[in-house]
Amino acid sequence: MGILLTKDTRLIVQAITGREGSFQTQTMIEYGTNVVGGVTPGRGGQSVHGLPVFNTIEEAVKQVGANASVGFIPAPGAADGIMEAAAAGLELIVCITDRMPVLDTLRAYHYVKQHGGRLIGPNCPGVTVPGVGKAGIMPGNIFRPGSVGLISRSGTLTYEVVNLLTRAGLGQSACVGIGGDPIVGTSFKDVLQLFNDDPETNVIVLLGEVGGAAEEGAAEWIAAEGKKPVVSFISGRTAPEGKRMGHAGAIISGNRGTPKAKVAAFTAAGVPVAETIEDIPGLVKKQLGG
């Protein structure tokens, strides 16, 4: 089972003929993902790693029954690619692309919503469901199937935590990188809801960072609706005000987006906040035990 990706997922790769698209297609296939093809306009009829390439998503839907996509389209065309996927009826659209103009993301987000699809990202590492597959760039070898659900705004820090969990004998039900941009298609709250309803997930790890108020919103949601224990972590606790810390969304503006407010929100919601990432496996075990 798992969330977002299932045995019925038929994934296509947008911009499959590019350097990143082609390389990551290989890692997704090696991880056992059901990748059924790719799309690059003008390259229809070619093949990449033995998979058919189509000119349009519409064709990929007709010919290989695609129902999900993962996109590596460069930023200027990424919003259009997301909307093409939504118009073709794909249920899940994962956008890895970084440096997308925020207003492009905003318009694409509303377009996808009107078409009944779900956007994950942009500027994210994607989704990995151990034992099922991955739509994105996470290193598959660090994962083990299990019952910890992970949600994060970052990439490598998430891999670190997955690695720590796996080494501590704690496998994962799914790992969702929601992305580091100010506007993302799927928020912490959305993924918390999915984990809440997922019988495979027993405990949730939420990795937040400075900037915005998504963590505060997540904490409120957990207090009101959460059915499963959550362990949280906030990075950028020593970040200065007014500076963008790599991620476009990681910026403290005045008294908004501060680590203090986020830690306070989680504490008020009864969610333990790990001091260091090394403390996370211990807190997870404690939550499972209690």
Next chain:
Amino acid sequence: MRLFEYQAKQLFQEAGLAIPKGAVARTPEAAAAAAEGMGRCVVKAQVHVGGRGKAGFIKLADSPAQAAEHARAMLGASLKGYTVHQVLVEQALDIAAEYYLGAILDRDGKQIILMLSRMGGMEIEEVAATSPDQLLRLAPDVWSGPLDFQLQQMVFRAGLDTRVFRPVTAAARSVWSLFQRYDASLVEINPLVVTGSGEVIAADGKFETDDNALYRHPELEPFQELVEEDPLEAEARKRGLNYVRLGGDIGIMANGAGLAMNTMDVVAAHGGKPANFLDVSGGARAEAVRDALDVILQDKNVKGVFINIFGGITRGDEVAKGIVEGVNMLGVRLPIVVRMAGTREAEGRAILQEAKLTPANSAADGAEKIIALIGGKGA
């Protein structure tokens, strides 16, 4: 990118909004010349921080000589760490009313919110906190934009002087258009002044644009050159690195923004002082490591560097080779601690040890080692 007030006003004017008569000056003499024939004028320091009025960086002048005097006091002075290089000299307005008009990207609501209030001239956060009913909000459809009646409704609900409803409605339309046209994340006119003769004028302006969209706004490039920026941050940006100077003595390099933030947090938690935030993406290849180290070491306060890499798909031994090559290319003599995890990390660690770089097995271990190597916490 944040624009200066005078730049924001330039964009307002192009969009059809009225702005006060004025000119930018970089010397007291130029300020006097600008004030010539204005009668009463106001001298405003051009810096990217708020609170100018209270700090004495906005002053009224009754003559060109007085304008020059104010400009002399402001130019070269600094406000909250920002040096004033330019002042805006503007004709003083005959103010009958001050409103607030703005548009902001609402991250969590995933919309753009237009805001209007009859309580202008003060911080809008304060209005929102103390008189929320005095702040009108409109979140138009992001594709079609606000409809005329929606804007009018907002203007009438805000309880403004009804004689100016047309120009204020037009101003709200202009703010929305500017937001879209320049890929803004914030546009603010505070105050939007109504003069004694009923004119509606944008008396102050804030404008922030999305750096990710700069590629499609070559018209904003001239504005960028004047933005005060840390020279090292500027150089890092040219090399495609995310670098932020933090002022300490331990250089930090990590792959990924989240990991880099966490690395500086861990160093600080152990009593060290991070010199910078640096996200070296691209799998820590030799050239990327060299570029990153080069930028870090140009900060002369740096006494040692802590490199924290998670080799995901890239193998640990390849990452280690990249780091060693990068270090050798620059002939670095300062202590370097490398913490590396992921696939084939044991092989990677052996390569590091051979190259006389200090390996660490966790972020905490690395933080302790680099702090000890540069001579403790006393720095």
